[in-house]
Amino acid sequence: MTNQDWIRRDLSVLWHPCTQMKDHEQLPLIPIRRGKGVWLEDFDGRRYLDAISSWWVNIFGHANPRINARITTQLGELEHALLAGFGHAPAIELAERLVDITPAGLTRVFFADNGSAAVEVALKMSFHYWRNRGQTQKTKFISLTNSYHGETLGALAVGDVALYKETYQPLLMPVISVASPDCYAREAGESCADYSRRQFAEMEATLTRHADEACAVIVEPLVQCAGNMRMYDPVYLQLLREACDRHGVHLIADEIAVGFGRTGTLFACEQADIRPDFMCLSKGLTGGYLPLAVVMTTDDIYDAFYADYDTLRAFLHSHSYTGNPLGCAAGLATLDIFAEDDVLGNNRRLAQVMADATADLVDHPHVAEVRQRGMILAIEMVRDKASRAPYDWRERRGLRVYKHALKEGMLLRPLGNVIYFMPPYVITEEQIHQLVRVAREGIDIATRDCTEA
Ligand code: PMP
Numbered sequence: 001m002t003n004q005d006w007i008r009r010d011l012s013v014l015w016h017p018c019t020q021m022k023d024h025e026q027l028p029l030i031p032i033r034r035g036k037g038v039w040l041e042d043f044d045g046r047r048y049l050d051a052i053s054s055w056w057v058n059i060f061g062h063a064n065p066r067i068n069a070r071i072t073t074q075l076g077e078l079e080h081a082l083l084a085g086f087g088h089a090p091a092i093e094l095a096e097r098l099v100d101i102t103p104a105g106l107t108r109v110f111f112a113d114n115g116s117a118a119v120e121v122a123l124k125m126s127f128h129y130w131r132n133r134g135q136t137q138k139t140k141f142i143s144l145t146n147s148y149h150g151e152t153l154g155a156l157a158v159g160d161v162a163l164y165k166e167t168y169q170p171l172l173m174p175v176i177s178v179a180s181p182d183c184y185a186r187e188a189g190e191s192c193a194d195y196s197r198r199q200f201a202e203m204e205a206t207l208t209r210h211a212d213e214a215c216a217v218i219v220e221p222l223v224q225c226a227g228n229m230r231m232y233d234p235v236y237l238q239l240l241r242e243a244c245d246r247h248g249v250h251l252i253a254d255e256i257a258v259g260f261g262r263t264g265t266l267f268a269c270e271q272a273d274i275r276p277d278f279m280c281l282s283k284g285l286t287g288g289y290l291p292l293a294v295v296m297t298t299d300d301i302y303d304a305f306y307a308d309y310d311t312l313r314a315f316l317h318s319h320s321y322t323g324n325p326l327g328c329a330a331g332l333a334t335l336d337i338f339a340e341d342d343v344l345g346n347n348r349r350l351a352q353v354m355a356d357a358t359a360d361l362v363d364h365p366h367v368a369e370v371r372q373r374g375m376i377l378a379i380e381m382v383r384d385k386a387s388r389a390p391y392d393w394r395e396r397r398g399l400r401v402y403k404h405a406l407k408e409g410m411l412l413r414p415l416g417n418v419i420y421f422m423p424p425y426v427i428t429e430e431q432i433h434q435l436v437r438v439a440r441e442g443i444d445i446a447t448r449d450c451t452e453a
Contacts (some may be wrong), residue, residue, distance in 0.1 A: 006031035035062025058288030074329035090328030116150025149224030216250035221268035229378035237272035260284030264374030291325030401442035
């Protein structure tokens with residue numbers, strides 16, 4: 001079977017995520033046969049360096065022997081059992097270890113099976129907490145512009161990426177929106193910290209005005225990933241934690257994309273030295289192997305639900321695959337790798353290599369900014385460098401980079417006009433240099449105004 005055979009079969013039955021299927025009349029679909037380390041290989045034997053960790057999930061490479069072994073062992077013991085009324089070792093051990101490594105005070109673990117589901121759980125738990133405490137007027141959520149929290153209706157409602165949200169607006173609960181601290185918008189000469197601090201004034205005013213009706217503020221700590229990898233300073237999180245406490249509003253940290261070493265620390269909240277009331281984790285949790293998510297929360301939240309059955313205070317939320325043992329086994333193997341290897345130290349070195357290799361790209365006539373937080377590096381292409389006027393989205397400049405990268409054996413799926421690297425942590429220095437070379441060529445091609453690009 002060749003690529004062509006699989007493509008034909010694929011296009012006759014599958015409906016791919018986040019895809020205008022008609023694009024595949026021109027854009028080749030790539031059927032993947034196997035993966036190893038940073039590489040994905042198709043049925044014609046072509047290899048692609050997975051520079052975006054397969055949508056940010058894969059942190060220790062494809063077919064990682066340590067994760068494979070743990071899942072295989074677990075498979076011989078128990079593939080799945082319900083988690084209501086029953087428990088099992090992988091879920092218990094994983095929960096214990098997550099409590100150990102997340103900010104102190106996050107003592108309870110509720111499992112879900114993907115990032116969006118975790119966000120739904122956190123939203124419902126926060127709302128339900130206030131209800132159980134008699135504060136039934138608290139029904140609203142506060143979120144940042146340009147944020148992304150998933151695609152299910154609740155998660156979509158608290159997010160703000162128009163491309164994904166606008167169509168469904170009539171279905172979504174109203175949210176209170178506050179301007180993002182995203183430092184791309186800072187004034188010339190202004191530091192990111194100063195800008196983020198300045199942006200906090202609107203959050204403070206919103207909390208003052210809406211504390212009575214607000215359940216929680218939900219944020220992606222430090223990097224708004226799906227919102228074009230926009231970044232902000234940890235000071236915003238410190239101010240937010242303090243203000244949420246003062247106003248009696250929960251703080252939900254959606255670390256689904258930034259958790260597990262992505263931003264330089266194990267969890268992004270550590271850089272602000274804060275503990276949220278809810279922390280959502282997924283993606284890297286299983287090393288990118290299996291769909292699994294958790295919502296971590298505090299004793300205070302848990303206690304508000306702990307009561308006699310007939311008080312009807314319980315959190316009666318369930319997913320069939322809650323705490324799937326195979327997913328938990330992958331999670332345990334992932335945490336073992338963090339415990340046994342100097343992952344964060346190695347990432348610091350790799351992040352520096354990425355920074356050095358891309359340093360001169362800021363001088364490119366169509367690059368407005370090269371920004372980085374740990375193992376996330378983003379390059380923003382613009383039509384006009386001086387005014388930062390963006391390219392018209394219909395021109396699909398990023399797609400040109402994507403196509404060039406594929407020809408060169410790299411998977412660099414952009415976000416609009418933003419090219420980014422979010423590679424597995426097992427990438428080598430040499431591979432980073434290859435990646436940067438290809439991205440640079442792709443950006444040259446994409447920003448050259450010729451029709452055949
Ligand atoms: N929150 C954030 C910050 C994310 O980046 C994502 C996924 N890109 C989600 C939530 C949703 O996760 P999932 O795709 O597993 O539903």
